Amino acid sequence: MITYDDVGGVHIKYLYHCRRQLWLYLRGIRPEHLNAAVQSGEAVHDTSYTRNTPVDLGAAKLDFVDGSHWVHEVKSSSRPSPADEAQGRHYCHRLHRVGIEAKGAVLHYPKTRRTQKFPYTEQAAVQAEADVEAVLAVAEAPASPDRLARSGCRGCSFTDYCWTE
Amino acid sequence: MPAAARTYWLTSPCRIRRKDESLIIERDNAANVHIPVTDVRDIVACAETDLNTAVISLLNRHRVNVHFLSYYGDYAGSLLTSDTSTSGETVAAQARTAGDPHASVAIARSIVDACAFNVRRVVDRKLLARPYTVLRESIEDSTSQAQLMGAEGTFRRSAWEVIDTKLPDWLQLNGRSRRPPRNAGNAFISYVNGITYARVLTAVRLTPLHSGIAFLHGTMERQRHSLVLDLSEMFKPLMAERLLLRMASRNQLKEHHFDRDTNQAMLSDTGRKLVVQTIRDEFAVTVTHRTLARNVAYDELLYLDALALTRHCLEGTPYKPFRIWW
Ligand code: SF4
Numbered sequence: 001m002i003t004y005d006d007v008g009g010v011h012i013k014y015l016y017h018c019r020r021q022l023w024l025y026l027r028g029i030r031p032e033h034l035n036a037a038v039q040s041g042e043a044v045h046d047t048s049y050t051r052n053t054p055v056d057l058g059a060a061k062l063d064f065v066d067g068s069h070w071v072h073e074v075k076s077s078s079r080p081s082p083a084d085e086a087q088g089r090h091y092c093h094r095l096h097r098v099g100i101e102a103k104g105a106v107l108h109y110p111k112t113r114r115t116q117k118f119p120y121t122e123q124a125a126v127q128a129e130a131d132v133e134a135v136l137a138v139a140e141a142p143a144s145p146d147r148l149a150r151s152g153c154r155g156c157s158f159t160d161y162c163w164t165e
Numbered sequence: 166m167p168a169a170a171r172t173y174w175l176t177s178p179c180r181i182r183r184k185d186e187s188l189i190i191e192r193d194n195a196a197n198v199h200i201p202v203t204d205v206r207d208i209v210a211c212a213e214t215d216l217n218t219a220v221i222s223l224l225n226r227h228r229v230n231v232h233f234l235s236y237y238g239d240y241a242g243s244l245l246t247s248d249t250s251t252s253g254e255t256v257a258a259q260a261r262t263a264g265d266p267h268a269s270v271a272i273a274r275s276i277v278d279a280c281a282f283n284v285r286r287v288v289d290r291k292l293l294a295r296p297y298t299v300l301r302e303s304i305e306d307s308t309s310q311a312q313l314m315g316a317e318g319t320f321r322r323s324a325w326e327v328i329d330t331k332l333p334d335w336l337q338l339n340g341r342s343r344r345p346p347r348n349a350g351n352a353f354i355s356y357v358n359g360i361t362y363a364r365v366l367t368a369v370r371l372t373p374l375h376s377g378i379a380f381l382h383g384t385m386e387r388q389r390h391s392l393v394l395d396l397s398e399m400f401k402p403l404m405a406e407r408l409l410l411r412m413a414s415r416n417q418l419k420e421h422h423f424d425r426d427t428n429q430a431m432l433s434d435t436g437r438k439l440v441v442q443t444i445r446d447e448f449a450v451t452v453t454h455r456t457l458a459r460n461v462a463y464d465e466l467l468y469l470d471a472l473a474l475t476r477h478c479l480e481g482t483p484y485k486p487f488r489i490w491w
Contacts, residue, residue, distance in 0.1 A: 027255050028251065028255045029255075029373060029475070161458065163456050165473070
């Protein structure tokens with residue numbers, strides 16, 4: 001299915017949002033390219049912060065890493081979430097694996113003009129490692145995880161798949 | 166298929182050219198139309214269309230499929246992008262389901278049942294009550310796809326007869342004939358079925374399912390996209406039979422909409438434009454979905470049904486093919 005090095009930011013985000021979503025995503029259920037919310041997410045990337053070149057780490061794509069080794073991520077949502085934080089942490093983890101001493105993640109929310117800083121501590125490193133292992137465990141599960149309570153699915157781009165009967 | 170991108174229907178002969186990231190549609194006696202490729206979900210070419218390699222590579226990059234309907238009204242083929250959404254795990258699950266005789270006959274049964282249910286719903290509930298009961302009994306007894314197809318054929322024949330009683334003489338079917346359609350009614354049905362097939366193909370290509378692994382229609386049929394044949398069954402009555410009866414009763418279809426000679430018929434240019442326009446509007450009609458609790462367009466129903474089948478293969482949740490519920 002996937003290996004340690006294939007685990008990317010999207011996997012981490014889905015792990016935090018809904019394990020079922022992650023399990024489905026890994027099996028090719030990707031309705032998100034049809035979803036208008038995702039399309040506007042891409043538009044944010046196209047229009048803001050264009051002066052920086054994205055860094056491509058294979059599975060993980062970061063928006064940019066600044067001169068003092070902070071990872072910057074641009075988010076299309078207006079509110080920070082644990083999933084955003086986990087994603088930033090994951091990028092730092094990957095950078096460390098290729099020998100770049102990332103100091104932490106800075107999450108940008110252009111909609112609300114907020115930024116949040118998450119230093120990459122030793123504890124964060126342990127958590128980042130555990131997150132990757134959790135993704136691999138979900139990937140290998142033979143049966144799909146249950147749906148969330150309907151209210152938890154609000155705004156999820158997998159709703160059509162999960163809730164059509 | 167909720168998206169900002171749209172389906173483009175080409176109803177007059179044209180050439181598609183490429184300019185940077187845009188498509189230019191050139192027609193005789195009409196101004197060129199520029200369309201950003203990101204605005205396009207797919208294209209249905211209902212009239213003679215020329216395109217070149219530059220266009221194809223742009224369409225390919227943006228995963229835009231083009232469906233061609235032949236001049237004579239049949240589905241002629243599609244230009245499908247090389248990049249698909251199929252996923253190994255899902256296709257394997259689909260193949261396991263199709264390979265398990267018990268599981269695949271169960272799906273085939275429910276498809277035939279749903280199709281007949283929809284035919285009865287749009288044609289005549291009362292007159293088709295008896296044939297439908299008979300069909301359901303034969304479905305119960307059927308243990309193979311061939312038997313199911315036979316039972317469906319019998320039901321369909323009764324339905325065609327009932328339809329004829331509601332049509333003016335010149336539009337009557339006198340039995341179903343294809344390739345070539347023998348009369349105007351058949352030409353209409355063939356054309357709408359061709360478009361429905363093309364729309365279902367687009368829908369299936371958005372799911373991780375393989376379009377060639379089917380449950381009712383033989384996977385080994387000459388037809389490459391046999392899964393699309395399966396999934397089209399339930400939607401053909403919603404489009405073809407329903408629109409034929411409606412357009413006939415509203416007197417919208419006229420003899421000049423067809424070119425006919427003794428043994429075959431096809432839509433004329435004006436007829437084709439009228440029919441395409443009608444179908445296009447029809448696919449955009451919305452209904453309130455019962456479990457999603459929002460409005461969905463008919464077009465989207467095809468996609469949702471393909472997703473439900475995906476879910477059945479991947480997770481074993483019951484698959485209830487589309488039935489008209491409104
Ligand atoms: S719709 Fe609900 S259950 Fe399905 S993936 Fe989204 S959050 Fe999870």
